[in-house]
Amino acid sequence: MRQLIAGNWKMNGLLAQLAELAQPLPAASANLAADVLICPPATLLTAAAAILAGSRVALGAQDCHEAQSGAHTGDLSASMLRDAGARFVILGHSERRADHGETDAIVRAKVEAATIASLVPIVCVGETEAQRLAAIQNDVVTSQLRGGLPDGYSGVIAYEPVWAIGTGRVPQDADIAAMHAHIRVVLIERLGSSGRDLRILYGGSVKPSNARAVLALPEVGGAMVGGASLNAADFMAIIHAAA
Ligand code: PGA
Numbered sequence: 001m002r003q004l005i006a007g008n009w010k011m012n013g014l015l016a017q018l019a020e021l022a023q024p025l026p027a028a029s030a031n032l033a034a035d036v037l038i039c040p041p042a043t044l045l046t047a048a049a050a051i052l053a054g055s056r057v058a059l060g061a062q063d064c065h066e067a068q069s070g071a072h073t074g075d076l077s078a079s080m081l082r083d084a085g086a087r088f089v090i091l092g093h094s095e096r097r098a099d100h101g102e103t104d105a106i107v108r109a110k111v112e113a114a115t116i117a118s119l120v121p122i123v124c125v126g127e128t129e130a131q132r133l134a135a136i137q138n139d140v141v142t143s144q145l146r147g148g149l150p151d152g153y154s155g156v157i158a159y160e161p162v163w164a165i166g167t168g169r170v171p172q173d174a175d176i177a178a179m180h181a182h183i184r185v186v187l188i189e190r191l192g193s194s195g196r197d198l199r200i201l202y203g204g205s206v207k208p209s210n211a212r213a214v215l216a217l218p219e220v221g222g223a224m225v226g227g228a229s230l231n232a233a234d235f236m237a238i239i240h241a242a243a
Contacts, residue, residue, distance in 0.1 A: 003215060003242045004156065004199050004222035006037040006122065007229030008062065008090060018044050018051065021232050026055030034222065034242035038229065039090055042076055049085025060088030060122070063096055066109035068116070078110075078117030089119045090224075092148055094126060094162045104147025112150050121155035122224070123148050124203070125183070129163035137161070138182050145186045153191055157200045158224045159183060164204025166227060173217055176202055180219035208237035215242050 013021070022038060029036045039060040040048050048059050061084075065075040081089060091114065092107035107123060114121045125144040127137035141159070159179055164170055171179075180200050187195030199221030202214050206223045214220060222242065228234040 003034045005239050005242050006224045008226050009040045013040050022051045025057045045084035061086040062090045064089050066113045078114045078119050082117045089114045090122045093124045107148040124158045124160050126160040158203050160203035168205050170205045177217045211238040211241035
């Protein structure tokens with residue numbers, strides 16, 4: 001399966017950066033062996049969709065509400081994001097879990113809402129540093145997957161150890177490979193044979209200097225890139241590492 005390189009801009013980016021970061025992507029990724037996705041803030045989706053139209057670069061959002069519509073001031077539904085041009089949506093990112101108290105049950109409801117709106121969900125899982133030190137990372141991720149994925153889940157998984165996000169610290173290659181193998185087992189257990197085909201991205205301090213090694217590991221189906229996706233040259237280098 002083709003690897004997927006996803007740029008998660010988080011709460012960064014004005015129109016001026018969109019031109020700088022997104023404009024070069026269609027030409028740069030035209031002949032690549034990897035799929036490319038950017039997830040800018042929702043305010044930029046419509047403008048990004050216009051820039052990426054007709055290219056192989058996909059567009060995604062960073063969250064959605066679990067309801068289809070209604071009295072939820074300030075929130076965005078999956079169908080609104082789809083309407084604005086998004087085709088993917090990141091759900092259950094550790095920053096949402098920490099900042100907004102999102103539980104696995106909420107993540108699951110959001111996955112269901114995204115699926116109804118024809119958005120491809122990218123469900124993020126990963127342990128904190130304390131959990132890794134206590135050697136319970138597999139249990140933590142297992143319970144996030146069991147709780148967050150509805151029956152018949154079809155989408156992407158992103159393994160993002162919380163302690164590696166934005167810190168410049170990356171797990172040992174063997175630890176990434178071991179967790180991805182573990183996630184594959186849980187997916188097959190949870191979803192049957194369709195669990196074999198889902199892409200499992202690695203995320204957490206992916207940079208041009210480590211991308212090639214991370215992307216070469218077994219069961220790594222791509223990368224979710226935060227900080228480095230805000231630098232056009234760095235993101236391009238990571239895309240090329242996948243190809
Ligand atoms: P980072 O973020 O690449 O800045 O570590 C990754 C993420 O949170 O998706």
